[in-house]
Amino acid sequence: MLILALAVGVPLAVGGQVASPAVSSGQDAVVSGEGWNDSAGWPGSGQDSTGHNEYGQSGQDDSGQDDSGQTQSEAVTATSEESAGVVTINTTLSYADESAAGTGMVLTSNGTVLTNNHVIEGATRITVTVPATGKSYPATVVGTDTSEDIAVLKLTGSSGLTTVKEDEDAESVGQKVTAVGNAEGQGTLMAASGVISALNSTVTTSAEGTVGSESLDDMIEISADVVSGDSGGALLDSEGEVIGMTTAASSGTTAVVAYAIPIENALKVVSQIESGKEGDGVTLGYPAFLGVEVASATSTTSSAAGEAGQQGRAATSSTVSGAQVAEVIDGTPASEAGLDAGDTITSIGGRTISTASGLSSALAGYRPGSKVTVGWTDTRGVSHMASVTLTTGPAA
Structure with missing residues (x-):
């Protein structure tokens, strides 16, 4: 099974991590541009089928069923409740004449947005759109943590935005979840239902282009139809509260194994960035x-x-x-x-x-x-x- 970073439209040389998260990753930012299959957002030839390494912890087979024998459901258009606080992100990488797309979550009504670092890596211009209203805002980078694949953005001219609701309960294997994201970078939020298949997973991404290899620990592993462009999106529980941020997914099997950063871990990094403290992987601006x-x-x-x-x-x-x-x-x-x-x-x-x-x-x-x-x-x-x-x- 292959694990992919899913940022739509990120060129190989510039960013949007086209990495292969090891055993527990699932970066989903859609990628397009040279070396990529624009229709699917995945790397083209010249890499091991998908541009990512192969790992054995699939928990699923080529039949589209997970270990419990359940067939994975295709993603559908997200409801207004599922879309609340979730935004689409489009970036321009002027130096490479490329563009990319992914997803983000609104944390504050005045425009603080959480996403994966690989979604905005290499960007010279970032635009965030609220699908519910159709309004778009220019965004700047407040800070990033490359080691945790987290980025915090600030929107310009925004106010009164709907925010996501963060969960405070403990997760469990078998729990029903929904991944909401900018699937394939099309600008429409899609919802992929599934279940948590493992907790505390570890993912190692392979080096690709200018992006080095990285390892992500304590990831939530899920069985859901996560695709390119979903990176930075919300992983919701049955109450519609965010339990994680979608970050990577498998490729090469009918059923998808995806991975999300627990929201409490992401918010710790956000807190450090907002406090203005660099170090431990955190860079400001x-x-x-x-x-x-x-x-x-x-x-x-x-x-x-x-x-x-x-x-x-x-x-x-x-x-x-x-x-x-x-x-x-x-x-x-x-x-x-x-x-x-x-x-x-x-x-x-x-x-x-x-x-x-x-x-x-x-x-x-x-x-x-x-x-x-x-x-x-x-x-x-x-x-x-x-x-x-x-x-x-x-x-x-």
Whole structure:
């Protein structure tokens, strides 16, 4: 059985985690763009069928039945009660000329929204729509926790919004649940009924594009027709209260095994973000952005340095120790400083850079608007230094 991250429209190089949650994941953000099957929102060829790893904890078979022998019901249009407080999310990833879609939950009437980090990762513009009213709002990132796959957004110009109701009771295996989300990124909230098949599951996602592997613990495993685009959506109990946030799902079998982050765990991260405390995986706001894509010995990475899949010049090989530039994005600090593809960045703010990850780590210590000195060696072996002002990057 394959476990997929489900963010609709997220390009391989930029984000929306096209990862393969291990045994207990279920990221459902719909993905579209190069390397994806636009009709289904899943990765195309070049990956192991779905772009995700295979795991053995299915609890279901290819007949569409779970271990209890029950046939899984197809998702239907969500009722107004099921849709209360649930919103659709659409993102633009300008540097990669891509778009993505997922789901979110309104936590406060003035526009605090909870979603998965992989839904908004790499985004340069985020729009949140309330299906019940049809109103759309621009959103900014308040903070993220990549290790827990959680993001908190703030809507601009919103008030009087309906919020989700959070459950305070303990869950149990066999409990009936409903997953509500922006299925396939179509903008219509769908409801997939099912049951809890396991608690305290652990999921490991595989690295994909610029998104690294991650493990998520204490997940709720459910048997329900969860699909791409449902990521960040509400997992409801029979009383219509939120018990979790849909995050990953299986692929390759008729019956779907999906995974959700318990709402109490997600709210702990939200509380930390709103208190303004960074650390333990939590980052506030947007990262500083240099505007380069860098290559490592085994792969291409962008992190805070830049985003993969952007327009730029092809790099040539280099033997200089540092972070080799694969591409330079037009109009960014790196471009204005004169960096070219093939150059090797050797220092940031006086700190020696010897690897691509070292560059990302160094940039993580700066805020947008920070002035920093960049040192690099060009393809002719000539050394350069320039002072740049880091700009605001895509959502981390």
